[in-house]
Amino acid sequence: METIEKWVEKRPFLKEIGLLYKEAAQIAEQALPSLSLGIAPSEWEGLICGKEPVMEHIKNALAEKAGCLLENLCSGLSETEGLPERFREGCRSITGVSGGDKSFYRGIIFAVAAGEKALNNAVPIDSEPLARFLAWNAVRACLKPYVGDIAKGCEKSGYDKPLCPVCGKEPPMAYLKKSAKGRRRYLICGCCGSRWLYKRIGCPYCGNSDQKTFTILETEQEPGIRADVCGKCGCYIKTVLEPAGPAEEEWAWLHIDILCSERGLKKRGGLLDEERL
Numbered sequence: 001m002e003t004i005e006k007w008v009e010k011r012p013f014l015k016e017i018g019l020l021y022k023e024a025a026q027i028a029e030q031a032l033p034s035l036s037l038g039i040a041p042s043e044w045e046g047l048i049c050g051k052e053p054v055m056e057h058i059k060n061a062l063a064e065k066a067g068c069l070l071e072n073l074c075s076g077l078s079e080t081e082g083l084p085e086r087f088r089e090g091c092r093s094i095t096g097v098s099g100g101d102k103s104f105y106r107g108i109i110f111a112v113a114a115g116e117k118a119l120n121n122a123v124p125i126d127s128e129p130l131a132r133f134l135a136w137n138a139v140r141a142c143l144k145p146y147v148g149d150i151a152k153g154c155e156k157s158g159y160d161k162p163l164c165p166v167c168g169k170e171p172p173m174a175y176l177k178k179s180a181k182g183r184r185r186y187l188i189c190g191c192c193g194s195r196w197l198y199k200r201i202g203c204p205y206c207g208n209s210d211q212k213t214f215t216i217l218e219t220e221q222e223p224g225i226r227a228d229v230c231g232k233c234g235c236y237i238k239t240v241l242e243p244a245g246p247a248e249e250e251w252a253w254l255h256i257d258i259l260c261s262e263r264g265l266k267k268r269g270g271l272l273d274e275e276r277l
């Protein structure tokens, strides 16, 4: 598994965002023992009914745990040496207005989980993108131990939609996994980190399944990392052949996004599109 350090060493333009992810991941890892949502592997199949996102059913537990982690992230990152000052300043302004109130952080998690555009609390407007970004990071950390169970639950329940079964968002990424029946494709949610099996050929954004209309965009320097482009809607999905480490995270692909945007292709899903951190 490639580490964040190695990934960034080869791609120095990702230094700032890579550092933010790395520091956030370290804080989440320390908090991990206290983040359990207490959901047994067998429960996911029932939770993934396909009607409403799973988040609807687990939002109270999630807001409790992810809210605590969000508080830790804001206070920890505001003190982290080497992080660009604008991130530290943003974290300080969030902790400043929270007044140390746990329900403030829970409120942010509820708001992002419900897909609210404006966070319905006192987060300063300049810090909103950062607050939303860190809130999803906290949610992702809480769900990380369940990623395998969620994927299995989706297969058992026959979930085959292009939207995330847990949070309902569009996926910005996919990975291909070898199996006895050839490669299988899993979609990856850029917000909550869930992944689920999806048909191998087909655009998750417009439903196009005409194989001749798809093209692959990749760079010589990075075989195994590519954009699968749909000729019908002009959108692309970032696809990795063997998932590992940073390749499963959206930030690690910013250069592919730039390459695609230069060609007029449209990005869908994920966190980093609308959020200017």
Ligand SMILES: [Zn+2]
Binding pocket: 164, 165, 166, 167, 168, 169, 189, 190, 191, 192, 193, 194
């Ligand atoms: Zn999701």
Ligand SMILES: [Zn+2]
Binding pocket: 203, 204, 205, 206, 207, 208, 230, 231, 232, 233, 234, 235
């Ligand atoms: Zn399409």
